[in-house]
Amino acid sequence: MKKKTIFGNWEASAIIINLICTKIFLNYPRLAAEQGGTAAWIFTIYISVLALVGFTVIQALYKPFEGKDLLDVAELAAGNPGRIIVGLVIIFSAGWCATAYMRVFSENIKLIALTTSPLSFVELFFIVCLVVGAYLGTEALSRLHAFSVSFIASGYLLIMVGVVNYIDFGNLLPILGNGVNEIFINGAPRVSVFFEMLFLFLLTPFLKRHGNMKATGYWSLGFSIFFLVLSALVYTSVFPYPSSLERTIPIFHIARLIKLGRFFQRMESVFLFIWAAAALLYISVCFYFILFAFQKAFQLDYYKPLIIPFAIIIMAVSFIPTDFTEVIIYEVNIFRNWSWIVAFVMPILLLIIARLKKKKPARKGQAA
Amino acid sequence: MNKGKHLAIFIMIAIICPLMTSCFDAKEVDDLGFVIALGLDRGKTNELLMTLQIAKPMASNNGGGGGKEDELPYATFSVEAPTMVSGLNMINTFASKQITLSHIKVVVFSSELARDGLGPYLHALIRGREFRPNMPIVVARNTAEEYLQSVDPKLVLNAAKYYELVYQSYRYTGLIPKVEFHDFYLAAESMCRNPVAILGDASKFESAEEFDIENSTYLEHGRSAPLEGDFLAGDIPAVGGARAENIGIAVFDGDTMVGELDGTDTTYHLLCTGDFVHSYWTIPDPLSEGDYVLFDVKQSRRPQHRVEIVDGKPVIHVTLNLEGDLVSVQSGIDYESGERSLLLESAMESYVKKEVSGYLDKTIREFKSDICGFGAQARGLFLTWAEWEAYQWNKRYKDATYTVNANFKIRRPGLILRSKSSISSESESDEQ
Known part of the structure; x- marks a missing residue:
């Protein structure tokens, strides 16, 4: 890993925004409706506040570790074993995301576009992209995100605006949806929706200053919250609860509704384009972070020899779930319930331990 | 250096060649039969009698110049099958083109089927990616087959356009409801409203001599003579154009049809829903x-x-x-x-x-x-x-x-x- 690569706040924000928001195209609006019912948007605001609080705590603790990524912090906190364990946790989490998303996106593409193509053929597109992305490295990925995310966001907003005829805010009633308990108590672990914030703490060496990391974090969270709340609000006001629980690909169903006159129809083609772009970028970045974490955890000089073997492993693992529903259970019911521990608790603990360790030699010095 | 360049060109050509062979799922438009209307009735020998209107591209595009005057812009196929998809399979065995539903403009159910409940068919329609959420839903008072056979668009040559225009007439007549499959499905599942469908039927009159107002609803409204909306589909004393008439509402409770409303009540329905x-x-x-x-x-x-x-x-x-x-x-x-x-x-x-x-x-x-x-x-x-x-x-x-x-x-x-x-x-x- 060449740490000399430095990129701006927008590039880093674009990566994080895409990582957090890709799930809008996949299943987030349905997940929000499952948890909050008609109050999906309140639920989204609630977990967004939790994510903001979590990030505020982490960035405050991060101040003394300017330019260090989470693996460096782990090493400071617990030495080599700490670095390796944290590295493996990140590899496992990023691997889970990459494989689950690759399978789900491929299955969805089979559902709506390439219906007769074999799944392996569809996944091959993803594999080619993530291999190329990993070969080109972080700088190319960040520049590509800076360019693409604005197009993806514009396409997404176009769909949200296009469906305005179908929006009925009456569908957001009863205002508390599934109830206070379901939203605020049982819904709290769903802050895992923001799991991908973890990757910001691997980008810190590329952002140099702590202020950049802080700004990137807040900007990316701000944009992501806006897009997530918008998706929950529009989806649940177009598809009333409990029909909102049925849709496999929520935003695709919204895009299919758009019909402005006889000429402006079948907007799902726009959806397909931005959806595929977001998914390819997501999986490429996840894959890159797997390699990055592996290289750093085991202090390897090069990561490029790992690309092909890891790509094959990712593809092979993505075939393990027997069916589409099983992947959804792994991704939504398991990962998005527990990954907050990795994204928020683990960094906070590491940063606290590293801070305590940092203070100890200073006290010794003062005593001497 | 030269060797490297040649190798790069060779690799590029090798990558591009398979991409030029088109997608795995490619289908020629000319090889497909585009269904524009689907009718479902209770079958005699099987669960369903399925009627498909398939667009004839040449007939639709003759611009009024070259085609035969009486030639309909579509072909009609009927088959009895246990389910919709199996019906498609059966039609595919004798239709020369592979049938696709991606351009379907309307689904017509017979009132018999609607009164028994449309649940099983609605789920098939929502699950199938080819069905559009914007297509209107029509309930034919007699049979869907008869309704579709009575569609003979005189003012437009493109049957697909006929369907697109005719179900928009609620905008300037107020005599049919605004219905899209999306709304129908959501209302059928809803706990706060029930769905409606457009009421359609083939006209019972062949010529002006046969006109009567026996079935008009003007007496129900306390009038001495019928106004324009005091009819149910099929009962309008009119000839000319397509014999398929659309006027009134098929009222549902969940997915089951429970009654009919005439054109006048349809206007009040539109007023109350805000679609007028x-x-x-x-x-x-x-x-x-x-x-x-x-x-x-x-x-x-x-x-x-x-x-x-x-x-x-x-x-x-x-x-x-x-x-x-x-x-x-x-x-x-x-x-x-x-x-x-x-x-x-x-x-x-x-x-x-x-x-x-x-x-x-x-x-x-x-x-x-x-x-x-x-x-x-x-x-x-x-x-x-x-x-x-x-x-x-x-x-x-x-x-x-x-x-x-x-x-x-x-x-x-x-x-x-x-x-x-x-x-x-x-x-x-x-x-x-």
Whole structure:
């Protein structure tokens, strides 16, 4: 890993925004409706506040570790074993995301576009992209995100605006949806929706200053919250609860509704384009972070020899779930319930331990 | 260096070649048969009788110049099958092209099927990626097969365009409901409203000599002669154009059809749901019995619904805001301004109140089905979904009471500012 690569706040924000928001195209609006019912948007605001609080705590603790990524912090906190364990946790989490998303996106593409193509053929597109992305490295990925995310966001907003005829805010009633308990108590672990914030703490060496990391974090969270709340609000006001629980690909169903006159129809083609772009970028970045974490955890000089073997492993693992529903259970019911521990608790603990360790030699010095 | 360049070019060509062979799923447009209308009836030998209208591209594109005059722009296929998909499979065995539903414009169910419940078919339609959520749903009063066979578009050569236009006529007639499959499906699953479909049928009249008004609903509305909306589909005394008629509403409770409403009640349905755009209305002249006043009526604001729950029963308050332009005054009375204008507005408001009350009575007492979606307002009275679910709106709707308030304003008198009666030689002498 060449740490000399430095990129701006927008590039880093674009990566994080895409990582957090890709799930809008996949299943987030349905997940929000499952948890909050008609109050999906309140639920989204609630977990967004939790994510903001979590990030505020982490960035405050991060101040003394300017330019260090989470693996460096782990090493400071617990030495080599700490670095390796944290590295493996990140590899496992990023691997889970990459494989689950690759399978789900491929299955969805089979559902709506390439219906007769074999799944392996569809996944091959993803594999080619993530291999190329990993070969080109972080700088190319960040520049590509800076360019693409604005197009993806514009396409997404176009769909949200296009469906305005179908929006009925009456569908957001009863205002508390599934109830206070379901939203605020049982819904709290769903802050895992923001799991991908973890990757910001691997980008810190590329952002140099702590202020950049802080700004990137807040900007990316701000944009992501806006897009997530918008998706929950529009989806649940177009598809009333409990029909909102049925849709496999929520935003695709919204895009299919758009019909402005006889000429402006079948907007799902726009959806397909931005959806595929977001998914390819997501999986490429996840894959890159797997390699990055592996290289750093085991202090390897090069990561490029790992690309092909890891790509094959990712593809092979993505075939393990027997069916589409099983992947959804792994991704939504398991990962998005527990990954907050990795994204928020683990960094906070590491940063606290590293801070305590940092203070100890200073006290010794003062005593001497 | 040269070797490297050659190798790079070779690799690029090797990558590009397979990409140029087109997608794995590629299908030639010319090899596909595009279904534009699908009809479903109860079969004789199997569960379903499925009728497909498949567009004939050459017939649609002849621009009116080269094709045979009587040639229909579509071919019709019928098959009896256990399910829709198996029916498609069966048709694919003898149709020369592979059938695709991706351009389907309408789905027609027979009323027999609709009265038994459309649940199994709705799920197939929503799950299939080829069905569009914007396609209208029609219930044929007799059979869907007969309805589709009676579609013979005279004014457009493209059958797909015919379907796109004909179901938009609610915008300027108010005699059919605004229905899309998306809304129909959601309403069928909803706890706060019920779905409606367009009522269609083949006309029972072949020529003007056969005309009668036996089946008109004008007596139900307390009129001495039928107005334009006092018919159900198939009963309009009209010939020419397509024999397929669309007028009225098929009322559903969940996915099961429970009744029919005529064209007049359809207008009031559109008023109550806010889907009314504009149409010509004929109302009795308040000062001259036997004469009519014609308006071009529009909705000045969306209707306001307010729902209260009193002693556990729903109380619905509806306020309708209308405006209109005078189109014709048969009596020649000067209604354009002053007191008479106010009198006419007031007469119109009373007329609307009475007619809308009649319509609401039918939905509450006869059909017990909230097709206006008042339940959506009632939801706001509850804090959580569990409380709303426990109230069971759809079951309580039959106990609902209502008030209707109508505001009507005459905006423009048309191209005549003051009406004057015709002057004959007798009337002149009277004046002298």
